Amino acid sequence: MNVCNNYIAGEWLAGAAVTVNRNPSNVADVVGEYAQADAAQTRTAVAAAKAAFPAWATGSIQERSNILDRAGSEVLARKDELGRLLSREEGKTLPEGIGEAMRAGQIFKFFAGEVLRAAGEKLPSVRPGVDVEVTREPIGVVGLITPWNFPIAIPAWKIAPALAHGNTVVFKPADLVPGSAWALAEILVKAGLPAGVFNLVMGRGSVVGEVLVNHPDVAAISFTGSVGTGRAIAAKAIGRMAKLQLEMGGKNPLVVLDDADLAVAVNAATQGAYYSTGQRCTASSRLIVTAGIHDRFVAALTAKLKSLKVDDALAAGTDIGPVVDQSQLDQDLAYVEVGKAEGATLAVGGERLQRANDGFYLAPALFTGTTNAMRIAREEIFGPVACVIEAKDYDEALALANDTEFGLCSGIVTTSLKHASHYKRHAQAGMVMVNLPTAGVDYHVPFGGRKGSSYGSREQGRYAAEFFTTVKTTYTAP
Ligand code: NAD
Numbered sequence: 001m002n003v004c005n006n007y008i009a010g011e012w013l014a015g016a017a018v019t020v021n022r023n024p025s026n027v028a029d030v031v032g033e034y035a036q037a038d039a040a041q042t043r044t045a046v047a048a049a050k051a052a053f054p055a056w057a058t059g060s061i062q063e064r065s066n067i068l069d070r071a072g073s074e075v076l077a078r079k080d081e082l083g084r085l086l087s088r089e090e091g092k093t094l095p096e097g098i099g100e101a102m103r104a105g106q107i108f109k110f111f112a113g114e115v116l117r118a119a120g121e122k123l124p125s126v127r128p129g130v131d132v133e134v135t136r137e138p139i140g141v142v143g144l145i146t147p148w149n150f151p152i153a154i155p156a157w158k159i160a161p162a163l164a165h166g167n168t169v170v171f172k173p174a175d176l177v178p179g180s181a182w183a184l185a186e187i188l189v190k191a192g193l194p195a196g197v198f199n200l201v202m203g204r205g206s207v208v209g210e211v212l213v214n215h216p217d218v219a220a221i222s223f224t225g226s227v228g229t230g231r232a233i234a235a236k237a238i239g240r241m242a243k244l245q246l247e248m249g250g251k252n253p254l255v256v257l258d259d260a261d262l263a264v265a266v267n268a269a270t271q272g273a274y275y276s277t278g279q280r281c282t283a284s285s286r287l288i289v290t291a292g293i294h295d296r297f298v299a300a301l302t303a304k305l306k307s308l309k310v311d312d313a314l315a316a317g318t319d320i321g322p323v324v325d326q327s328q329l330d331q332d333l334a335y336v337e338v339g340k341a342e343g344a345t346l347a348v349g350g351e352r353l354q355r356a357n358d359g360f361y362l363a364p365a366l367f368t369g370t371t372n373a374m375r376i377a378r379e380e381i382f383g384p385v386a387c388v389i390e391a392k393d394y395d396e397a398l399a400l401a402n403d404t405e406f407g408l409c410s411g412i413v414t415t416s417l418k419h420a421s422h423y424k425r426h427a428q429a430g431m432v433m434v435n436l437p438t439a440g441v442d443y444h445v446p447f448g449g450r451k452g453s454s455y456g457s458r459e460q461g462r463y464a465a466e467f468f469t470t471v472k473t474t475y476t477a478p
Pocket of ligand 1: 172175224227233380
């Protein structure tokens with residue numbers, strides 16, 4: 001098997017070591033072998049990005065747009081192959097993997113257009129005869145650090161705006177999913193990026209990530225991952241006054257009111273809490289259900305969960321693939337025990353499943369009789385585990401929904417315009433869903449949260465410019 005190397009300063013370079021990437025649906029299946037950079041190689045990548053910055057920042061925007069457009073076209077043309085690779089290394093189902101690859105392609109297409117829409121403002125000055133211009137400029141070398149759960153979409157939604165706005169990039173993917181990152185890097189290289197503009201540095205967070213976070217030549221860090229890692233990165237990056245964007249965890253509520261359409265509610269809960277094996281920052285792991293519909297909702301959701309097919313991510317008909325690896329499975333199983341010990345009732349699932357191949361299969365778990373004070377209702381589990389919290393009415397449901405340290409996404413299922421309107425205004429989250437699952441967002445509008453979920457400006461769409469540019473105000477006298 002060929003080792004897939006890092007891409008630094010326009011060359012594919014072997015690393016200091018090699019890792020093997022395995023398929024969580026079948027641990028005997030080796031997906032590939034990938035280079036692991038050390039600190040010195042990471043510093044070389046930062047130097048290459050620094051050297052490439054002036055020409056890229058001031059070069060032809062038509063060329064920049066063309067490159068992003070070509071990359072987007074190739075990702076879209078190869079969506080089936082990229083989706084298969086993604087599902088094989090991460091464990092989400094093949095339709096989910098293909099859908100994610102498509103989204104990555106669309107993101108590159110969107111930012112190919114954004115390159116040409118870099119508008120500023122021209123205003124009169126309060127001083128007669130003077131002009132004021134407000135323009136945006138790139139910030140420099142950006143370090144992009146991504147998690148394993150969206151192996152191609154999250155890299156795309158950081159790399160595309162970073163490049164579109166004229167920055168140069170050092171990209172460090174998550175250790176568990178180098179395959180999708182490497183495939184995307186190869187597509188970007190083929191699309192014609194000049195040497196040094198984009199660098200792929202695979203390796204450990206504690207090695208590669210640490211260098212990026214601490215390096216004085218890395219002007220900005222955009223990170224998506226867990227709260228713990230995000231906090232540690234923040235302490236260092238803010239200490240040296242780097243620009244910082246953090247997207248972290250969630251404990252997203254889905255409120256179901258008495259007047260909800262039961263089928264819509266069960267579908268939103270199933271999709272939002274369990275699809276992609278529940279491994280989404282936007283997963284609705286707290287189902288807050290009012291008393292009049294509670295028993296019907298629990299019965300219907302339990303029946304639905306029993307009917308879901310948990311199996312190999314690549315097999316036709318699989319609804320839910322495996323958990324990503326042994327340590328995440330151990331964490332999920334440990335939380336199932338925590339929920340039982342706290343006095344919640346395990347209505348269905350929560351046990352490890354055996355399938356034809358040796359993989360990390362878990363039966364989707366639903367707890368009832370949960371209070372919002374329990375750990376299973378407060379801590380991000382990041383697996384196919386959700387809990388039902390009963391509320392007496394809308395007001396209590398809203399209060400429970402907002403009673404969390406997180407604030408990424410918040411959902412409600414109701415046929416009441418009054419309650420939907422009130423919820424949209426009062427949900428303390430960066431994203432709100434009405435009669436939709438909390439997970440599943442568009443690529444052309446802002447993504448991000450409040451409170452402990454996010455720090456810094458929003459990702460995606462036009463709002464990405466907030467992070468990937470800096471504003472200049474220019475005064476001109478005649
Ligand atoms: P993680 O925090 O373990 O790792 C994220 C990335 O940080 C990886 O690339 C990792 O190698 C790197 N890293 C680890 N230690 C580092 C260090 N000391 N310095 C620099 N980089 C370091 O997260 P994960 O397990 O890969 O992903 C799961 C988490 O991501 C969940 O908490 C989930 O909620 C979150 N997530 C959030 C969003 C969002 O947009 N809010 C989206 C997807 C995932």
